[in-house]
Amino acid sequence: MATALFAMLALLAGCGSDPDPVITDQPADFLDDLPLASVEDLDPDPHVLEVELTAQLAEIEIEPGVKSTVWTYNGSLPGPLLRLTAGDLLRVHFKNELPEATTIHWHGLRIPNDMDGMPGHTQASVEPGETFEYEFVVPDAGTFWYHPHENDAAQLGFGMYGAIVVDPVEPEPADLGDEVVLVLSDISLDESGALAPADQGGDLATVFGREGALVLANGKVAPTIHARNGKRQRWRVVNAARSRYFQLELAGHTFERVGGQAGLLSQSEELEHLVLMPGERAEVLVTPTGQADAQLAVNWIPFDRGYGSTEYRDPIKVLALDLEGAPIPREADVATLGAPIDPIEVEHATHVDIHLTLGEGPDGRPEMGINGAPFGESPPVPAAVGETQVWTITNDMDWDHPFHLHGFFFQAVDREGKVVEPVEWRDTLNVVRKGESSRFVVRYDNRPGSWMFHCHILDHADAGMMGMVELE
Ligand code: C2O
Ligand code: CU
Numbered sequence: 001m002a003t004a005l006f007a008m009l010a011l012l013a014g015c016g017s018d019p020d021p022v023i024t025d026q027p028a029d030f031l032d033d034l035p036l037a038s039v040e041d042l043d044p045d046p047h048v049l050e051v052e053l054t055a056q057l058a059e060i061e062i063e064p065g066v067k068s069t070v071w072t073y074n075g076s077l078p079g080p081l082l083r084l085t086a087g088d089l090l091r092v093h094f095k096n097e098l099p100e101a102t103t104i105h106w107h108g109l110r111i112p113n114d115m116d117g118m119p120g121h122t123q124a125s126v127e128p129g130e131t132f133e134y135e136f137v138v139p140d141a142g143t144f145w146y147h148p149h150e151n152d153a154a155q156l157g158f159g160m161y162g163a164i165v166v167d168p169v170e171p172e173p174a175d176l177g178d179e180v181v182l183v184l185s186d187i188s189l190d191e192s193g194a195l196a197p198a199d200q201g202g203d204l205a206t207v208f209g210r211e212g213a214l215v216l217a218n219g220k221v222a223p224t225i226h227a228r229n230g231k232r233q234r235w236r237v238v239n240a241a242r243s244r245y246f247q248l249e250l251a252g253h254t255f256e257r258v259g260g261q262a263g264l265l266s267q268s269e270e271l272e273h274l275v276l277m278p279g280e281r282a283e284v285l286v287t288p289t290g291q292a293d294a295q296l297a298v299n300w301i302p303f304d305r306g307y308g309s310t311e312y313r314d315p316i317k318v319l320a321l322d323l324e325g326a327p328i329p330r331e332a333d334v335a336t337l338g339a340p341i342d343p344i345e346v347e348h349a350t351h352v353d354i355h356l357t358l359g360e361g362p363d364g365r366p367e368m369g370i371n372g373a374p375f376g377e378s379p380p381v382p383a384a385v386g387e388t389q390v391w392t393i394t395n396d397m398d399w400d401h402p403f404h405l406h407g408f409f410f411q412a413v414d415r416e417g418k419v420v421e422p423v424e425w426r427d428t429l430n431v432v433r434k435g436e437s438s439r440f441v442v443r444y445d446n447r448p449g450s451w452m453f454h455c456h457i458l459d460h461a462d463a464g465m466m467g468m469v470e471l472e
Contacts, residue, residue, distance in 0.1 A: 113449025374464025
């Protein structure tokens with residue numbers, strides 16, 4: 001009796017205003033094989049999510065029968081899913097129980113600078129045994145994520161990441177399908193199941209970017225979604241890998257991309273392949289359909305980002321889809337999506353030109369940088385609150401780089417200076433290899449401070465390909 005009452009109270013406390021994802025008419029074990037951890041909300045206010053996040057080592061079975069000690073938030077891989085509604089307050093009591101310093105960066109959230117998680121710039125490192133309080137309003141709906149910003153490549157590669165879903169205040173179209181949050185990543189383990197060293201492969205691996213040998217979906221190798229045959233699903237996909245581009249293929253199917261890095265698009269696009277750069281998110285509608293009780297596979301296929309990225313590389317199964325029953329009648333197309341996004345006015349913008357470069361450091365090791373200077377030596381890009389800037393990023397290397405700007409959304413711009421259609425809010429942009437430039441337009445709102453930008457191949461960021469916007 002007492003336990004039942006307690007359970008009911010806990011349920012009431014937890015329900016708040018955050019809508020549960022819509023799941024209708026799926027098998028009872030729909031997502032049983034790829035659950036995401038949740039975390040207790042300590043504040044009864046429906047517009048506050050107050051949680052404890054602890055960075056800690058945990059024993060997790062990634063390969064069958066083998067226990068691996070990986071780095072986690074709250075002992076789960078990936079860390080808990082944080083779900084809020086736009087305008088809600090997130091309060092995080094963070095504790096570091098790792099053997100080294102860390103911080104949390106809230107990737108894609110437009111929050112005050114002192115909450116951005118950049119050690120030495122926006123906060124002090126959180127040393128082992130120390131705590132830090134993060135507290136901010138989550139302004140925008142969409143799919144985001146969190147990860148450390150200290151020794152990034154290593155810490156992400158060891159398992160530190162989690163997804164954030166922010167629902168809009170106005171309910172979304174009901175027919176977007178049953179929600180599946182997919183956190184994609186990879187990890188390298190040795191024969192005993194121990195984490196492989198973060199610098200495996202030496203300088204060559206740094207220049208290419210280290211990909212973990214095992215591809216993971218929600219922390220598992222090729223987990224299974226038990227799906228109603230022919231029923232639409234809405235996937236929120238996060239690429240949390242330290243360096244790997246994900247290109248997904250579901251044979252005989254297309255992905256209808258309805259959302260990008262910050263919420264729904266005004267117009268969807270149909271894709272044969274879904275590409276996600278490191279750090280990137282996408283929301284796609286997928287209607288897995290096949291013969292009665294068919295099993296389908298979602299495969300990673302190599303994405304051509306320059307020499308060595310596709311040669312002799314086989315597809316890797318990321319997910320299985322077990323279709324239950326015979327296909328249901330085809331569902332009607334989704335009629336409406338999000339609100340149109342106005343292009344940013346570029347006419348009076350100031351211009352910022354940067355090159356992504358590779359050189360040699362004083363120790364003879366590869367040194368990546370911005371305009372030939374590694375992080376700390378390249379002068380910050382000055383910006384003023386209210387200013388609009390058009391950035392032209394030129395890639396001097398033979399491989400694509402996923403460029404990421406902290407704290408602000410931007411829009412991609414073409415060669416002629418026009419905003420690329422469909423207009424989309426982004427924080428990460430692929431900078432195509434040598435010979436090409438990529439452009440974006442950003443307007444800075446009133447959140448002054450030091451804001452990082454860097455390549456989200458974190459081996460590159462660690463090797464120096466990182467800079468700073470000094471917003472005043
Ligand atoms: Cu995911 Cu500095 O970012
Ligand atoms: Cu890079």
